[in-house]
Amino acid sequence: xxxxxxxxxxxxxxxxxxxxxxxxxxxxxxxxxxxxxxxxxxxxxxxxxxxxxxxxxxxxxxxxxxxxxxxxxxxxxxxxxxxxxxxxxxxxxxxxxxxxxxxxxxxxxxxxxxxxxxxxxxxxxxxxxxxxxxxxxxxxxxxxxxxxxxxxxxxxxxxxxxxxxxxxxxxxxxxxxxxxxxxxxxxxxxxxxxxxxxxxxxxxxxxxxxxxxxxxxxxxxxxxxxxxxxxxxxxxxxxxxxxxxxxxxxxxxxxxxxxxxxxxxxxxxxxxxxxxxxxxxxxxxxxxxxxxxxxxxxxxxxxxxxxxxxxxxxxxxxxxxxxxxxxxxxxxxxxxxxxxxxxxxxxxxxxxxxxxxxxxxxxxxxxxxxxxxxxxxxxxxxxxxxxxxxxxxxxxxxxxxxxxxxxxxxxxxxxxxxxxxx
Amino acid sequence: xxxxxxxxxxxxxxxxxxxxxxxxxxxxxxxxxxxxxxxxxxxxxxxxxxxxxxxxxxxxxxxxxxxxxxxxxxxxxxxxxxxxxxxxxxxxxxxxxxxxxxxxxxxxxxxxxxxxxxxxxxxxxxxxxxxxxxxxxxxxxxxxxxxxxxxxxxxxxxxxxxxxxxxxxxxxxxxxxxxxxxxxxxxxxxxxxxxxxxxxxxxxxxxxxxxxxxxxxxxxxxxxxxxxxxxxxxxxxxxxxxxxxxxxxxxxxxxxxxxxxxxxxxxxxxxxxxxxxxxxxxxxxxxxxxxxxxxxxxxxxxxxxxxxxxxxxxxxxxxxxxxxxxxxxxxxxxxxxxxxxxxxxxxxxxxxxxxxxxxxxxxxxxxxxxxxxxxxxxxxxxxxxxxxxxxxxxxxxxxxxxxxxxxxxxxxxxxxxxxxxxxxxxxxxxx
Numbered sequence: 001x002x003x004x005x006x007x008x009x010x011x012x013x014x015x016x017x018x019x020x021x022x023x024x025x026x027x028x029x030x031x032x033x034x035x036x037x038x039x040x041x042x043x044x045x046x047x048x049x050x051x052x053x054x055x056x057x058x059x060x061x062x063x064x065x066x067x068x069x070x071x072x073x074x075x076x077x078x079x080x081x082x083x084x085x086x087x088x089x090x091x092x093x094x095x096x097x098x099x100x101x102x103x104x105x106x107x108x109x110x111x112x113x114x115x116x117x118x119x120x121x122x123x124x125x126x127x128x129x130x131x132x133x134x135x136x137x138x139x140x141x142x143x144x145x146x147x148x149x150x151x152x153x154x155x156x157x158x159x160x161x162x163x164x165x166x167x168x169x170x171x172x173x174x175x176x177x178x179x180x181x182x183x184x185x186x187x188x189x190x191x192x193x194x195x196x197x198x199x200x201x202x203x204x205x206x207x208x209x210x211x212x213x214x215x216x217x218x219x220x221x222x223x224x225x226x227x228x229x230x231x232x233x234x235x236x237x238x239x240x241x242x243x244x245x246x247x248x249x250x251x252x253x254x255x256x257x258x259x260x261x262x263x264x265x266x267x268x269x270x271x272x273x274x275x276x277x278x279x280x281x282x283x284x285x286x287x288x289x290x291x292x293x294x295x296x297x298x299x300x301x302x303x304x305x306x307x308x309x310x311x312x313x314x315x316x317x318x319x320x321x322x323x324x325x326x327x328x329x330x331x332x333x334x335x336x337x338x339x340x341x342x343x344x345x346x347x348x349x350x351x352x353x354x355x356x357x358x359x360x361x362x363x364x365x366x367x368x369x370x371x372x373x374x375x376x377x378x379x380x381x382x383x384x385x386x387x388x389x390x391x392x393x394x395x396x397x398x399x400x401x402x403x404x405x406x407x408x409x410x411x412x413x414x415x416x417x418x419x420x421x422x
Numbered sequence: 423x424x425x426x427x428x429x430x431x432x433x434x435x436x437x438x439x440x441x442x443x444x445x446x447x448x449x450x451x452x453x454x455x456x457x458x459x460x461x462x463x464x465x466x467x468x469x470x471x472x473x474x475x476x477x478x479x480x481x482x483x484x485x486x487x488x489x490x491x492x493x494x495x496x497x498x499x500x501x502x503x504x505x506x507x508x509x510x511x512x513x514x515x516x517x518x519x520x521x522x523x524x525x526x527x528x529x530x531x532x533x534x535x536x537x538x539x540x541x542x543x544x545x546x547x548x549x550x551x552x553x554x555x556x557x558x559x560x561x562x563x564x565x566x567x568x569x570x571x572x573x574x575x576x577x578x579x580x581x582x583x584x585x586x587x588x589x590x591x592x593x594x595x596x597x598x599x600x601x602x603x604x605x606x607x608x609x610x611x612x613x614x615x616x617x618x619x620x621x622x623x624x625x626x627x628x629x630x631x632x633x634x635x636x637x638x639x640x641x642x643x644x645x646x647x648x649x650x651x652x653x654x655x656x657x658x659x660x661x662x663x664x665x666x667x668x669x670x671x672x673x674x675x676x677x678x679x680x681x682x683x684x685x686x687x688x689x690x691x692x693x694x695x696x697x698x699x700x701x702x703x704x705x706x707x708x709x710x711x712x713x714x715x716x717x718x719x720x721x722x723x724x725x726x727x728x729x730x731x732x733x734x735x736x737x738x739x740x741x742x743x744x745x746x747x748x749x750x751x752x753x754x755x756x757x758x759x760x761x762x763x764x765x766x767x768x769x770x771x772x773x774x775x776x777x778x779x780x781x782x783x784x785x786x787x788x789x790x791x792x793x794x795x796x797x798x799x800x801x802x803x804x805x806x807x808x809x810x811x812x813x814x815x816x817x818x819x820x821x822x823x824x825x826x827x828x829x830x831x832x833x834x835x836x837x838x839x840x841x842x843x844x845x846x847x848x849x850x851x852x853x
Contacts, residue, residue: 268444357811359830367442374443375834378841381765382833388761389811 002035002126002138002145002152004078013331014078014165017197017221018141021163022067024222024403030410031066033133035148037074037122068133072125076118076144079248082177085115116179123147130156137410141165143180146187159192159417161409164201166252169208170326173251185209193413195219195406197329198350204328219405220354222397223334240271241377244317244341246310246332247324249280254323254346254363256282256289261323263293264370269377270298277302277313314339318383319376323363324349333358337394342386344372354397357389425722426678427645427685427729429564429587430692432470433494433530434462435804437825441838450846452839453799455503457825462500466508469696474511476695476710481518484713488520488723491692492564495528495548496802498555509555516556522725523552525560525583525624531801532757534565534574535744536771538615542581542622544798549624561624562586562726566803568647568689568747569754572740575606579642580619585730587689590646591745591752598737600646601683605735608641643730644739647689647747651677656690660703671708675715685729689747749812757806762833766809769840770800776847783851793850796843800836808832 006019025032075088112118126148130138138160140149146162153160168176168184188194188209194216196202202216243262247253255276262274276286276299283301290299305313314320320336320343327349334351336343344359345352352360359372376383439454480487493512501509515521527533527544528551534541545563553559561584565574570588578586590600611619623636654674658664666673678686691698699705716722724732748756758764777797784790808824809832826832 264444356828357830360828367444368440371442371444371838372834375837378443379765379834379837381761382830382837385761386830 001032002140002148004141005036005038013221013329014141016224016331017165017329020222020224020399021403021406023224024399024401025406026066026403027400028403028407030403030407031068033068033070033129033135035070035072035126035129037076038071070129070133072122072129074118074122074125076122078142078144080115080144082115085118119144119147119183123151127151127155130158136414137161139163139410140187143168143184143187146183150187150190153190159413160190161193161195161413162187162191163195163197164188164205164328165197166328167201167204167208169204170201170328171250171252173325191215192417193217193409195409197221198353200348200350200353201328217405217409219402219409220350220397221329221331221334222399222402223331223338223394224399240273241269241318242273242275242316243373244275244277244313244320244336245323246277246305246313246320246336247322248278249276249282249286251282252325252327253278253280254325255280255286257323257325257363257366257369258321259286259289259293259295259299260366261321261369261373262290262299263295264366265373265377266295266298268374272298272373272377274299275302275313275317276300277305277310279304310335311339314341317341319344319373321369321373322346322349322351323361323369325363327351334394334397337387337390340387340391342376342383342390344369344376355390355393357386357393359386423720423722424678424684424686425724425729426716427687427724427726428489429524429687429689429726430489430491430694431494431564431690432491432497432692434458434465434497434500435530435802436496436499436799437461438805438832438835438839440831441835441842443834443838443841446838446842447845450842452796452843454825458500459504462504465693465697466505468701469693470505470508471511472701472706473692473695473709474508474515476706477521478511478514478518480710480713481515481520484717485520486717486722487713488522488725488728490522490524490562490725491515492524492526493552494526494530495544495551496530496799498551513556516558520725522562522727523556523558523560524587524726525549525552525563527566529798529801530566530803531798532566532569532754532767532803532806533801534569534577535754535758536767537774538577538618540771540774540801541577542618545581546622559624562730567756569744570741570746571744572607572609572742573611574744575642575644575741576609576611577615577619579606579608580611580616580623580638582623582625582636582638583642584639585643585645585726587645587687587726588647588739588741589689589745589747589752590649590687593752594739594741594745595646599681599683600648601681601686602736603685603729603733604644604646604737604739606642606644607738607740641735643735645685645687645726645729646739647687648681649747651681651686652688652690655688655705655708656694656698659694659699659705659708668704669708671711671715674708674712675719675721678716678721679719684733685724687729748807755812756810757803760809760811760829762811762829763806763809766806766833766836766840769837770797773797773844773847776844776851779851780847789850793847800840800843805832805836809836 003018004015006015112121130152135158138149138152138158140146141163142165149160168180188211196205196216196218198220199218202218205211205216206213245255245258249255265272290296314336320341322330322333322345324330324346329350333343333345346363347360348363361369436453437458438452441452526548528548529544531544533544563578563583564587568589575586625637627634627636659669661667695705744754745752758767808826809829811829
């Protein structure tokens, strides 16, 4: 499996999902070789060790016995854009003297000159790994690892499964970069089977990539149960309603709709507080927008949060809103529910297929979003009932079950490839 | 002689608009009358008009043919707004004397559970509506969604009704058959409830010795729905996976023939014909051929009043807790099964004292009447049905009928409208 570093060393839902899948698969009869990209510098040296520790922490011995971990030295991370890669490779600290002394020109690093070169370099390494390590199936996650999967398949001749957590159309709001799209399309076409994280995503794959529906299986994400969640005591002194946005502030996540909604809510409920947690390329624009709308006083930018800070943010909120423009799955509402917070989710999301007890809106329908936010603030019984019922939805989702479905896909693909040989 | 007793429920709710919190205090148009009209006309064309025409034909063709209707008051409101043709077709049926009209609450409400005073008021209002439109005064009662309990039956008896309809639920009947006439179990009512029933007695005053009294019967006859045979038509008729599909009138006639008992009570939504079961399923042919198929087996038809007049109750039925015809549970959980439904019901009926105050303050002017009308439209049972969050197959039925995307939306728009409505009442009371 070509996957991604687990939290807290990764950012966003993909690492969380990979961890869930790996742990889930440990309950089924699967021996896993997990290949992860990891930049080989001083900081990541440390990560390398702690990463392994993290894998060990809280996971059973069973998983370790069945798991082999291989790192490829690479600067890839799951949400990388071409620009972000260049910046990481040739960071702004080039401008300061000390780093100039230590760092040579990027062209002399072992990494690819640009993101696409790095992806294909990663794929070459993947080919070597697939040659040297016995396996029956290749399982990759999202476009950055697709060329690796395709190369590995060419080398070993084993069937390839692409697990799609997001497509270029989700990330860019339907303005895909041609190069990324081509990689995705080739990867999907070369795949023996595709796992989509939602029906929503399956439909996008069919429409935008021309893949046959028979080749796609939907396996929804789940949420890890063993983690103790944060149940905050209600704060008596702070009675003002708190509405939370948490996620990368990018076009895909719809942060500006959240602010426009806030403006409408504040007209009726001037004491409401709107917390925006996370960073991203739209963060500065959002700060600007909050002043333009004259609601800056009621909007708090919490910045990037991790670990217990995230749980605390959820637990502190009266309502969590995920106004995503296009969300293949969207794991954050599950985290919010885990922390006892009711959620409002965009209809343009995969998670709305598995969480019944949530408020639903179209991301562009700001008036309706404001209406429902005000309803949660005003109708106490509604909030209580949402909290109580959404827990039940959560209880039905487990990685063990979902990994069973993945195991089913493995079985199906293996059977087909054996038939093809004979 | 064994006979079949048809009762068709005819009802259309006033569905709420997507009335937002931001609109509270801005305007007071809560109902989505575009949608209400659209649905009413759709059902009129697919069901009410063609089925009424067919029944009228059957009445002429078969003098022994009988059926009964319960038309909710809000359905009659719909007719007056958007369907005089539909109303006329019911009037034509009323003239045949082969069709009985039953009594219910004007607003198809749950008042029977939450406020006996409101219950009695709505029954009275409904009787007036039926009398105005059809010149008939109903004497048999059937409550919203067949909601029934000993207490409701006793109240209805004390209001002077001659009979009542209920669900033949398995958990009540056990080994007994619904195909007999039963009677309700009498129980003691609270004093103030008694006086409400007495005040709303439907019968003319009669001189008994020195005192004038209104007639009440000692016992209240009870007709129970045969849900298996009713559901064969209402739910299973078009189901190709059903082993008995397709269901012919002859086959169904044979089942009626084989059933024990004197009266086979088939109670269902009228929309079964042409709306739930589309025309192309053959439902109209089925209905058209049924009288002939039954005649060949010497089975007749009776209205509920005829059943009561011609049969003697064989036993008492005890329904301590409310029983309805909805969902698998046959209880009230379709309307008050979860906490948001309970909260909504509590809030709407908690307005009653304020409404009473308003009544005292003003004479029956048009503004008060419209306030009363709005309060009662918000009591229509469908408003609460849409808020149901039951997860099993029944949930799908709720979803099929709901104009909202989710039970939460239903609750939010309802509470928004109610909040504005209460604010209006409060300001009227202040002035």
